[in-house]
Amino acid sequence: MSLTKAGIIEKVTQETGLTKHQSRHAVERVLEIMKGSLTSGEDVLISGFGKFCVREKSERHGRNPATGDSLMLPARRVVTFKCSGKLRYRCNGVECGVGD
Numbered sequence: 001m002s003l004t005k006a007g008i009i010e011k012v013t014q015e016t017g018l019t020k021h022q023s024r025h026a027v028e029r030v031l032e033i034m035k036g037s038l039t040s041g042e043d044v045l046i047s048g049f050g051k052f053c054v055r056e057k058s059e060r061h062g063r064n065p066a067t068g069d070s071l072m073l074p075a076r077r078v079v080t081f082k083c084s085g086k087l088r089y090r091c092n093g094v095e096c097g098v099g100d
Helices: 005-016 020-039 085-091
Strands: 044-046 050-057 060-063 070-073 076-083
Touching: 005 020, 020 044, 020 050, 076 085
Parallel strands: none
Antiparallel strands: 044 050, 050 076, 060 070
């Protein structure tokens, strides 16, 4: 099961003592700041968590899977995520790792 934005807001409310309204505002503001940075082409680095980067993808050949027709996919920007070493160790159940 995925952790949703509502779930994050609920956890922030429980763990900080903020009201649900304050927690919602804080979480939404952080996400808006991140979206603004990524939209302007800046990377978002959260120490101990990971790095969100905007990457340029060039135009490329593609195929419609339903019809098999060839087509050109336009150039676009995509957001990528690379987790930190600490998060990678934690996800793999390793207690000691980077930065301990």
